[in-house]
Amino acid sequence: MTMGDDSSGNKSDGVEPMDISAPEITVTPELEEEARQTIEMLRGDDVSARVSAANKLENVATALGVERTRKELLPFLTDAIDDDDEVLIVIAQALGKLVMHVGGPTYAHLLLTPLELLLTVEESTVRDKATESAVLVGDSLSTESFQDQYAEMISRLATKEWFTSRMSAASLIASSFSRFNEQQQEEHIQNFAALCRDEVPMVRRIASHSMGQLLQAVAETVGGQSINEDGMITSTLLPLYEELASSNQPDSVRLQTTENCVAFGKAVTFLSTRDETTKHDKERTNVLVQKILPLIVSTIDDRSWRVRWTAASKFADVIHAFEELPGAMDELVAAYEKLLQDPEAEVRSAATFNLSEVAKSSALVLRSPTAVSDGARFSVAERLVKRVTSLTEDDSEHVRAALAMVATELAPVLGKDATITHLVPPLLLLLRDSASQVRLNLISSLSALNEVIGVDLLSQSLLPAILDLAEDGKWRIRLAIIQNIPLLAKQLGKDFFSEKLSSLCVGWLADDISSIRQAAAHNLKELTVLFGDEWAMSLLIPSLADIKQHPSYLRRLTSVQACSLMATVMQPETARTEMLPMVLEMASDIVPNIRFNVAKGLEIMAPICGSAVCDSQLRPVLAMLEEDEDRDVRYFATKAIDAIDTLYGGGDGTPSKK
Numbered sequence: 109m110t111m112g113d114d115s116s117g118n119k120s121d122g123v124e125p126m127d128i129s130a131p132e133i134t135v136t137p138e139l140e141e142e143a144r145q146t147i148e149m150l151r152g153d154d155v156s157a158r159v160s161a162a163n164k165l166e167n168v169a170t171a172l173g174v175e176r177t178r179k180e181l182l183p184f185l186t187d188a189i190d191d192d193d194e195v196l197i198v199i200a201q202a203l204g205k206l207v208m209h210v211g212g213p214t215y216a217h218l219l220l221t222p223l224e225l226l227l228t229v230e231e232s233t234v235r236d237k238a239t240e241s242a243v244l245v246g247d248s249l250s251t252e253s254f255q256d257q258y259a260e261m262i263s264r265l266a267t268k269e270w271f272t273s274r275m276s277a278a279s280l281i282a283s284s285f286s287r288f289n290e291q292q293q294e295e296h297i298q299n300f301a302a303l304c305r306d307e308v309p310m311v312r313r314i315a316s317h318s319m320g321q322l323l324q325a326v327a328e329t330v331g332g333q334s335i336n337e338d339g340m341i342t343s344t345l346l347p348l349y350e351e352l353a354s355s356n357q358p359d360s361v362r363l364q365t366t367e368n369c370v371a372f373g374k375a376v377t378f379l380s381t382r383d384e385t386t387k388h389d390k391e392r393t394n395v396l397v398q399k400i401l402p403l404i405v406s407t408i409d410d411r412s413w414r415v416r417w418t419a420a421s422k423f424a425d426v427i428h429a430f431e432e433l434p435g436a437m438d439e440l441v442a443a444y445e446k447l448l449q450d451p452e453a454e455v456r457s458a459a460t461f462n463l464s465e466v467a468k469s470s471a472l473v474l475r476s477p478t479a480v481s482d483g484a485r486f487s488v489a490e491r492l493v494k495r496v497t498s499l500t501e502d503d504s505e506h507v508r509a510a511l512a513m514v515a516t517e518l519a520p521v522l523g524k525d526a527t528i529t530h531l532v533p534p535l536l537l538l539l540r541d542s543a544s545q546v547r548l549n550l551i552s553s554l555s556a557l558n559e560v561i562g563v564d565l566l567s568q569s570l571l572p573a574i575l576d577l578a579e580d581g582k583w584r585i586r587l588a589i590i591q592n593i594p595l596l597a598k599q600l601g602k603d604f605f606s607e608k609l610s611s612l613c614v615g616w617l618a619d620d621i622s623s624i625r626q627a628a629a630h631n632l633k634e635l636t637v638l639f640g641d642e643w644a645m646s647l648l649i650p651s652l653a654d655i656k657q658h659p660s661y662l663r664r665l666t667s668v669q670a671c672s673l674m675a676t677v678m679q680p681e682t683a684r685t686e687m688l689p690m691v692l693e694m695a696s697d698i699v700p701n702i703r704f705n706v707a708k709g710l711e712i713m714a715p716i717c718g719s720a721v722c723d724s725q726l727r728p729v730l731a732m733l734e735e736d737e738d739r740d741v742r743y744f745a746t747k748a749i750d751a752i753d754t755l756y757g758g759g760d761g762t763p764s765k766k
Contacts, residue, residue, distance in 0.1 A: 139171035147184070155192050162198035169209035178210050178218055186222045193231040200226045200234055204241025213248045217257040220245060224261050227276035228268065235272060239279050246284060258284065259292050266299040271308040278303045278315040282322035286329045293329070297344055304348045309358050316352045316364040319345065320371030327375040335379060335392040342392070346372075346399060353403045359412045366422045369404040372396070373429025373436075380433065397433050405443045413452045420447045420458035424465035427488075437471040441488055448495055453504035460499060460510040464517035467492050489521040496534045505543040512538050512549035519560040527560055535566065539573045544580045547573045552592050558599045567600060571608055578612055583621040590616055590627045594634040602639050606647055610635075614651040617666045618658075625662070629670040636674050641682045644674060649686060656690060661699040668694050668702060672709030676716055683716050688725065695729045700738035707733050707741065711748035719756040726752065 146168050149161035165185075169177045185199060203223055207216045223245065226238035246258045262284060266277035281296045281303075288296060300322060303315040326340050334341040349372065351357075353365040380393040404426060407419040419426075423444050430436040444466055447459035472485035496518070499511045515535060519527045535557070538550045551573060554563060563570065574596070577589040593613060597605045613635060616628035636644040656667040668691060675687035691713065695706045710726050717726065730752075733745035 143168040143171040158195045165202040174211040189225040196234045200237035204244035207248045216245050216248045217253050228273040254287050274311045275314045278318050282318040285325040313360045316361050319368050323371045323375050362415050363418050365407050366419045370425045370429045372400050401439050408443045408446050416455045417458050420455050424462040427466050427469050431469045431471045437473050441473050456507045457510045464514040493530045500534045500537045508546045509549050512546045516553045516557040519557045536569050539569045544585050563599045590631050610647045625666045632670050633673040637677045641678050665702050668705050675713045680716050704741040704744040707744035707748045711751045714752050722752050
């Protein structure tokens, strides 16, 4: 099979290559024919067939062997770069997996020829996949080959006329920096600087997106020299960051400002905390911090709400990146407080979601931006907790709902006394909020508060909130509160729960929505696990016995399901004497849906009932249901009998034949 002339078979570095490919596979006529058919599909007019064929390129390469893959398959793929995007995406992915099929690292540079072409196409998805494959190929190359063919490829991409190639170069420079030699590092830093100042905004956006990765690579590779006055970070990357963060840039470029700030913080922290860090290095990092902070603070006042939203959503990362650097936290916490008061509700919501993470910072800050004179410092949580009350009064329901999700997580940071003094009052306000989602979010997140102070202080306020949510007009709200009942029961304690809420749990079995009734049945099972058989017998079983006599078959059906589920977590004796008779009694119900649910219930109760009870009580009822006029009832009855046979053997005491 011939696909093209050998145009890529030159050996790199003038060294005889070692074939370290996968173990040799005998090329059978069948494999040869499959490869031929795959190539013919790639040449065909059907796009879906070409995509399918491109997914088999590894198989083709295996069939051809390493030499023919280099001489025939790679030139063929290089000529196929003008194909549809769907095909090119698959080819771009496949090329990264062909390193061993072309002869290993010694020949891996040959894959760069088609990849370089793919890195210039207009479709971004193709370029992304080609970039991933190029990184894989680059990782497999020897240092000499990497600094020769791979670095040259990046240089060509960075200076090509068509902007898509320059976009690819921006990503590859960042991922490859650590393997360049010193001269190449300087060259590609300058190439990257040119890309950050490119006339095409999309190129600047990708360069800005890649700056964080490049910054970390420079810090780890060059070390403390990078923050000298003429170092790469100080002289090149920081000015680039300032340019990309300026108001002259489009929103798509400025959106990366916060993430780049995080990268600078991590890099500076890395350089300032190394064992070999000198006093001079620490002085330089302090200077850098003072230059970087105004840039991140400026995003708080950006004209674009999307930029401010990005800053708000990433602010916890900013805090953690800078918290070990002296002088940073006072400015950052003040900026965060400003985000909590942003004019846009979306920005305030994003900032509020980060409240607990920001508060977990171990840094100490001034009590307020103006409290500089006394010099007293407090934890970030102690300062931010005072913002919680104002957030409970926010006009946006989404902001209050976000607060309700995270506010209780402040309790472990504040401690018991501060929680009772500063956090409990606004939480009580949230429990009385007019929006059901706000109340639900708070009730769903009480576990952190319970660990610090318990919920006794909230119990009287919790009760009306729970009762109100239990009757909410939105069934998803009712479902969510049901799912949180076991956790609330554990926190409130058996006595309080039994007195105030046990009847509510049974009442959900009569809800008009099927999902609510099913969740209520599972809820009773969880409560039985939590409080025990005696509690269930006293407070739940009498109500279930009444429901199974209800005129509505849906209520009776839910009773059967609840009894079956509860039996599986009870003591065997209790399940056999109390729950089983209630289920068996329903086997003669006039509604087929109830009868086949009895069969399903008996199937799940069989393991806890034991072999003797199965033979004496379950099998006779199931045998009767097997003769039922309804085919669904017969099906589930037979299924239950088969399950019992598998579990205990046949009804005559012999092992099951299954």
